[in-house]
Amino acid sequence: MSWRKGIVVRFHSDMVTVQDLESNQKINCFLPGRFKLQKIRPIVGDYVEYSKDQQNAYGRIENILERKNELYRPRVANLDQLVLVTSIKEPRVDLIVVDKIIVLAEKEKLDVVIVLNKTDLLGSDEEKREMERFIEIYGKIYPVIPTSKITKNNLDILKSYLKNKVSTFAGPSGVGKSSLLNVLDPKLKLREGEISKKLGRGKHTTTYAELLYFDFGGYIVDTPGFSSLELRGIKKDEVRRYFREFLEFDGFCQFSNCSHTVEPGCAIKEAVENGQISLSRYTNYCQIYEEIEDSSLKLQ
Numbered sequence: 001m002s003w004r005k006g007i008v009v010r011f012h013s014d015m016v017t018v019q020d021l022e023s024n025q026k027i028n029c030f031l032p033g034r035f036k037l038q039k040i041r042p043i044v045g046d047y048v049e050y051s052k053d054q055q056n057a058y059g060r061i062e063n064i065l066e067r068k069n070e071l072y073r074p075r076v077a078n079l080d081q082l083v084l085v086t087s088i089k090e091p092r093v094d095l096i097v098v099d100k101i102i103v104l105a106e107k108e109k110l111d112v113v114i115v116l117n118k119t120d121l122l123g124s125d126e127e128k129r130e131m132e133r134f135i136e137i138y139g140k141i142y143p144v145i146p147t148s149k150i151t152k153n154n155l156d157i158l159k160s161y162l163k164n165k166v167s168t169f170a171g172p173s174g175v176g177k178s179s180l181l182n183v184l185d186p187k188l189k190l191r192e193g194e195i196s197k198k199l200g201r202g203k204h205t206t207t208y209a210e211l212l213y214f215d216f217g218g219y220i221v222d223t224p225g226f227s228s229l230e231l232r233g234i235k236k237d238e239v240r241r242y243f244r245e246f247l248e249f250d251g252f253c254q255f256s257n258c259s260h261t262v263e264p265g266c267a268i269k270e271a272v273e274n275g276q277i278s279l280s281r282y283t284n285y286c287q288i289y290e291e292i293e294d295s296s297l298k299l300q
């Protein structure tokens, strides 16, 4: 009997639910004792090899494949990307929040896709200008997809980014994460309009994350939200590596260990002055740098 490949989508009691990568069927598998003896436990998102013969109701985990990465909250392995959902109105999300999420995602080496949702609410010229400004700042660094659950604009583009990947949504409560997922795949039936704290105690939520499968192919972590992004500590001196557009100026500062804050001859500050790096991103870099007391970055 040959082994098949699957991805761990959830746990229940002593069983591990594995979704077959080819047939998409879900199979409950048990974990043989030898894994427990070695204190190896799969987590959601792990790719595994499993076996199952016709007579048995359950499959058997044979091998856990090496993890590409691992998030701690929620506990999930092998994420391909983080989809940062934000909005300019209801709520008006501060760009410092956007940049902090990006820093956390970059630390985990996740690809970032930015979704600017609720564009239907942007009516006045000033609001439209703000949207253009947002795209100007972030569109140079990451894909930015303006969406709305009302007008359904660009949902096909968002879908193409999610297709056949393992993703997590992140962003403040109320920006429309659950709503977007529901329009993308109505079978998901996620609850909308609830604050994330409540959601945390909702009936779908367990202490472990669950991977939900999109009809069109791809997986999404079921516990999106802000709190899901408390990653391990970030040091002051690594923050600059997580501002992607800074990297091309690496090595051009007068001081090799330049923090890009107070030092003279700083190539980053020069790039800000001549418009190659956006002032907003630079200001937020400085704020994040200042906030980190060499312990860890906290999201307020």
Ligand SMILES: Nc1nc2c(ncn2[C@@H]2O[C@H](COP(=O)(O)OP(=O)(O)O)[C@@H](O)[C@H]2O)c(=O)[nH]1
Residues within 6 Å of the ligand: 117, 118, 119, 120, 121, 147, 148, 149, 150, 171, 172, 173, 174, 175, 176, 177, 178, 179, 180, 191, 192, 193, 194, 195, 196
């Ligand atoms: N006008 C408008 N409202 C939206 C949009 N997306 C979500 N909403 C509403 O915003 C509220 C919060 O949405 P929800 O999906 O629960 O946000 P989440 O906390 O990020 O999951 C709900 O009342 C939604 O109906 C949108 O694109 N346009």
Ligand SMILES: [Mg+2]
Residues within 6 Å of the ligand: 177, 178, 179, 191, 192, 193, 194, 199
């Ligand atoms: Mg939600």
Ligand SMILES: [Zn+2]
Residues within 6 Å of the ligand: 253, 254, 258, 259, 260, 261, 263, 265, 266, 267, 268, 269
């Ligand atoms: Zn510098």
